[in-house]
Amino acid sequence: MRTPSRRRPRAALAVAAGTLLAPLLSGCWAGAGGSGSGGDAINVLMVNNPQMTELRKLTAAHFTRDTGIKVNFTVLPENDVRDKISQDFANQAGQYDVATLSNYEIPIYARNGWLREMDSYVAKDPSYDEPDVLRPLREALTGADGKLYGQPFYGESSFLMYRKDVFAAKGLTMPARPTWRQVAELAAKTDGARPGMRGICLRGLPGWGELTAPLTTVVNTFGGTWFDKDFKARLDSPAFEKATEFYVGLVRRHGESGAAQSGFAECLNNMTQGKTAMWYDATSAAGLLEAEGSPVRGKLGYAPAPVERTASSGWLYTWAWGIQQSSRNPDKAWKFVSWASGKGYERLVGTTSGWANVPAGKRASTYANAEYRASAAAFQDMTRKAIESSRPDDPGVQPRPAPGIQFVGIPEFTDLGTKVSQEISAAIAGRQSVASALRKSQRLAERISEEYEGR
Incomplete structure (x- = not known):
C-alpha cells in the first residue's frame, strides 16, 4: 500500500x-x-x-x-x-x-x-x-x-447476504449485481416477512472499524470521499450527504432494533437467529453462517457488494x-x-x-x-472474486490522497473515523439529523486537512 x-x-x-x-x-x-x-x-x-x-x-x-x-x-x-x-x-x-x-x-x-x-x-x-x-x-x-x-x-471483502427461502416465499429475486436502490426496495418488501424479522442489518455501532467501514463503502459508490486528492475535507459534499442520508434512512426504516448499538457481532446474531432477511457486511461472516450447526446453514444466498456509481464497492481487510x-x-x-x-x-x-x-x-x-x-x-467463489477485485488505491470516482476502501490510510483516521461514527450513530438513534452530524464531522475533518495542507 x-x-x-x-x-x-x-x-x-x-x-x-x-x-x-x-x-x-x-x-x-x-x-x-x-x-x-x-x-x-x-x-x-x-x-x-x-x-x-x-x-x-x-x-x-x-x-x-x-x-x-x-x-x-x-x-x-x-x-x-x-x-x-x-x-x-x-x-x-x-x-x-x-x-x-x-x-x-x-x-x-x-x-x-x-x-x-x-x-x-x-x-x-x-x-x-x-x-x-x-x-x-x-x-x-x-x-x-x-x-x-x-x-x-x-x-475478507464485503458482500450482501440474504435469506433465499424468505425471498422465494415473497416471490423476490436478488439481482446478480444489485444496486443500493434495489437493496432498499428489497428491504422494504422483506421487512416483517416473518415475525420479528427486519429487512436488513447494517452496522450502527460507533467505531472506525464498525459503522465507519460499511458506511464508507456506500459513500465511495455514491460518489463521495472523505478527502479529495489535495486533502481537502469533503464530508459536506452532496455525494457524502446523499450516501449518509441513504444509509441512515435505510437502517432506521428497515434495519434491526437497537441499530445504533449493533456492530458485526450483533448483526451476525440477528442473521443466525432469523431476525433479518439481508445483511451487508464482511465476507468472513459466511463461514460462520454456513458452519455445521448454524440454524441458517444452506438457507443463504450471496451477492456482490451493492453499487451505485462504481463497478464494485467491496472493501479489503x-x-x-x-x-x-x-x-x-x-x-x-x-x-x-x-x-x-x-x-x-x-x-x-x-x-x-x-x-x-x-x-x-x-x-x-x-x-x-x-x-x-x-x-x-x-x-x-464470490469471496475470492470480491477480494481480488478490490481497489484500495482507487475505490471511488475521484483520485484519493491515501489508500483504503473502508478507511483512509493515515494515522489520524482512527480518531477521526471514530468521532464521525459517533455523530452518525447518533443520527441513526434519532438524536440528531444527518445534516447536523455531517456539519460537526466536516469540522473535525478540516483539522486533518489543515495538517496535511500545511496551513
Missing part, C-alpha cells in the same frame, strides 16, 4: 503520532497480567472474533505440543484491542511479541519502526509458501520500503499478525505466525471444526482445495 502523496512537516507528524496514541493520554496504562514473554513463551494480543478464539483453543494441543513454545493469549474486543496494541507497540514496551493488526495499521506501524520485517523469515521458510498468499493481501501488508511486515490470518520490533523472542514469534497463517493450520481447522470454518480469504491453495470448495460452495 502506498503512503499519502504529500510530505508533511515534522510538526504534522508529531500531531499524527499524538492522535494515534490518544489512548495513552487518556489515563494511566497498566500492562497485561500473566507471565511475560521470554524463554519458551511468547505473548500474543488478539481480537476476540470467533476465528481467533478457535485458534486459542487449538494452540496448546498442536502448536505448543509440536514446538514446545507456550503462548500466553490476551483476547479483547476490537476497539479495546486496538487501543492496547497502539499503547504497547508505540512505546515498544515489548509486553506482547505478536498482535493482530489490520492492513490499516501495518503500513503505518512499519513506517514508524514498530514492526519486524518478515522477508528474512519467509526466505528461510519456503514451506510457508509466501507466493500462495493472495496478491492484494501481500500488497496491503507491505511497507513503503517494499518489505513485508505482516502475514494474514484471514482476508485482513486481520494479520505483526511482530513487535522490541520482541524478545522474534524467532519463536515467527514460528507462531507461520503456523497460524499457514496451510497446515487451515487443514487442522478443516478436519477438526469443518472446512467452512477455515480462516480463508488469504491463500490461493484454499480455493483449490476440494474439501473447502465443497463445504464453502455457497460463498467461496
Whole structure:
C-alpha cells in the first residue's frame, strides 16, 4: 500500500503520532497480567472474533505440543484491542511479541519502526509458501520500503447476504449485481416477512472499524470521499450527504432494533437467529453462517457488494499478525505466525471444526482445495472474486490522497473515523439529523486537512 502523496512537516507528524496514541493520554496504562514473554513463551494480543478464539483453543494441543513454545493469549474486543496494541507497540514496551493488526495499521506501524520485517523469515521458510498468499493481501501488508511486515490470518471483502427461502416465499429475486436502490426496495418488501424479522442489518455501532467501514463503502459508490486528492475535507459534499442520508434512512426504516448499538457481532446474531432477511457486511461472516450447526446453514444466498456509481464497492481487510520490533523472542514469534497463517493450520481447522470454518480469504491453495470448495460452495467463489477485485488505491470516482476502501490510510483516521461514527450513530438513534452530524464531522475533518495542507 502506498503512503499519502504529500510530505508533511515534522510538526504534522508529531500531531499524527499524538492522535494515534490518544489512548495513552487518556489515563494511566497498566500492562497485561500473566507471565511475560521470554524463554519458551511468547505473548500474543488478539481480537476476540470467533476465528481467533478457535485458534486459542487449538494452540496448546498442536502448536505448543509440536514446538514446545507456550503462548500466553490476551483476547479483547476490537476497539479495546486496538487501543492496547497502539499503547504497547508505540512505546515498544515489548509486553506482547505478536498482535493482530489490520492492513490499516501495518503500513503505518512499519513506517514508524514498530514492526519486524518478515522477508528474512519467509526466505528461510519456503514451506510457508509466501507466493500462495493472495496478491492484494501481500500488497496491503507491505511497507513503503517494499518489505513485508505482516502475514494474514484471514482476508475478507464485503458482500450482501440474504435469506433465499424468505425471498422465494415473497416471490423476490436478488439481482446478480444489485444496486443500493434495489437493496432498499428489497428491504422494504422483506421487512416483517416473518415475525420479528427486519429487512436488513447494517452496522450502527460507533467505531472506525464498525459503522465507519460499511458506511464508507456506500459513500465511495455514491460518489463521495472523505478527502479529495489535495486533502481537502469533503464530508459536506452532496455525494457524502446523499450516501449518509441513504444509509441512515435505510437502517432506521428497515434495519434491526437497537441499530445504533449493533456492530458485526450483533448483526451476525440477528442473521443466525432469523431476525433479518439481508445483511451487508464482511465476507468472513459466511463461514460462520454456513458452519455445521448454524440454524441458517444452506438457507443463504450471496451477492456482490451493492453499487451505485462504481463497478464494485467491496472493501479489503485482513486481520494479520505483526511482530513487535522490541520482541524478545522474534524467532519463536515467527514460528507462531507461520503456523497460524499457514496451510497446515487451515487443514487442522478443516478436519477438526469443518472446512467452512477455515480462516480463508488469504491463500490461493484454499480455493483449490476440494474439501473447502465443497463445504464453502455457497460463498467461496464470490469471496475470492470480491477480494481480488478490490481497489484500495482507487475505490471511488475521484483520485484519493491515501489508500483504503473502508478507511483512509493515515494515522489520524482512527480518531477521526471514530468521532464521525459517533455523530452518525447518533443520527441513526434519532438524536440528531444527518445534516447536523455531517456539519460537526466536516469540522473535525478540516483539522486533518489543515495538517496535511500545511496551513
